[in-house]
Amino acid sequence: MTPEQIASLRQEKYNATVVSLLKVHPDLLIMRIRPDKGRAPHKPGQYSTLGLGYWEVRHPGCQLETLPADAEQRLVKRAYSISCSILDDHGQLLDIEHTDWLEFYIVLVRESNKADPPALTPRLFMLREGERLFCGEKITGNYNLDPVKPDDTVLFLSTGTGEAPHNYMLWQLLRRNHQGRILSACCVRYLKDLAYLATHHTLMRRHVNYTYLPLTTREASNTGHKVYIQDLLASGEMERILGKPLDPARTHVFLCGNPKMIGVPEKDRTSGERVFPKPPGVIELLEKRGFVCDQPALKIKGNIHYEEYW
Numbered sequence: 001m002t003p004e005q006i007a008s009l010r011q012e013k014y015n016a017t018v019v020s021l022l023k024v025h026p027d028l029l030i031m032r033i034r035p036d037k038g039r040a041p042h043k044p045g046q047y048s049t050l051g052l053g054y055w056e057v058r059h060p061g062c063q064l065e066t067l068p069a070d071a072e073q074r075l076v077k078r079a080y081s082i083s084c085s086i087l088d089d090h091g092q093l094l095d096i097e098h099t100d101w102l103e104f105y106i107v108l109v110r111e112s113n114k115a116d117p118p119a120l121t122p123r124l125f126m127l128r129e130g131e132r133l134f135c136g137e138k139i140t141g142n143y144n145l146d147p148v149k150p151d152d153t154v155l156f157l158s159t160g161t162g163e164a165p166h167n168y169m170l171w172q173l174l175r176r177n178h179q180g181r182i183l184s185a186c187c188v189r190y191l192k193d194l195a196y197l198a199t200h201h202t203l204m205r206r207h208v209n210y211t212y213l214p215l216t217t218r219e220a221s222n223t224g225h226k227v228y229i230q231d232l233l234a235s236g237e238m239e240r241i242l243g244k245p246l247d248p249a250r251t252h253v254f255l256c257g258n259p260k261m262i263g264v265p266e267k268d269r270t271s272g273e274r275v276f277p278k279p280p281g282v283i284e285l286l287e288k289r290g291f292v293c294d295q296p297a298l299k300i301k302g303n304i305h306y307e308e309y310w
């Protein structure tokens, strides 16, 4: 494709501009984008879509791609939760209503376990400030704070960039002066994979009802002692940190990221029974303790809410 053709496709198909882009490390970024038509109405916790043309250059060091035959002029689009840095440059709670951007927290997927190689993140990671991309006009999803009452305990449990919607929901809870306990735990490989760590430390100093719990599986100080979110529940560590038992009547749990951590049960085709994955994810562990998971198909609204990233 000629540079002129590429310029024309970008003009035709892109509708948003990158206003800031922070590479936390080569494989992790926080990016703010401004949609041309303004930011769509939304609730913290929801997600939008980002896209780039298959014609864009891919990041070096990623699994090679054979372009689909009809791909040349198409966009590759993926879902992304809206994230939030929670504090502004002066350390105050962000005044999001007076901003015009959306924040995203994205990890570079270099290799995929699926049939097709990763298509979007190798392209997103080539973006620079001022450049253009596609952003879906709708922000959607049922993952939000609607069911949470002011005194409820709120647990945000995530892996990797699954922290994104939790940061935005945490901002909302702090904004509305939430009275209940809030605990956010995030499991990553290394501490450097926690882009918002310093902010969470600041928030813990300011809000006695807030605890952030970073968990790592490959940090040198952890050798031989990987800690997963599931372990926190199974070992009773969660209660120890909260200082009280987990009470299903007054607790909402939000799970986001790796499907293995979440552990959504499948329906057995013949018996119709719910069958949990092995090893158990958080849903099974919590249901054994009286929690109820959302089941949209059956219109069941519980106190375990989840967003799977793949």
Ligand SMILES: Cc1cc2nc3c(=O)[nH]c(=O)nc-3n(C[C@H](O)[C@H](O)[C@H](O)COP(=O)(O)OP(=O)(O)OC[C@H]3O[C@@H](n4cnc5c(N)ncnc54)[C@H](O)[C@@H]3O)c2cc1C
Binding pocket: 047, 078, 079, 080, 081, 082, 104, 105, 106, 107, 109, 111, 112, 113, 114, 116, 117, 118, 119, 120, 121, 122, 160, 161, 162, 164, 307, 308, 309, 310
């Ligand atoms: C509702 C929703 C919200 C999402 N929000 C985010 C977000 O805020 N930040 C984000 O980084 N991703 C998010 N994702 C994942 C995102 O949509 C893409 O799948 C991901 O960025 C990889 O895109 P890709 O085209 O490069 O590879 P894909 O072909 O989409 O994925 C290839 C493989 O990469 C792995 N993978 C996908 N996402 C991740 C991830 N986040 N961390 C580790 N491994 C992953 C999976 O094994 C997947 O099969 C979200 C997904 C959904 C469904």
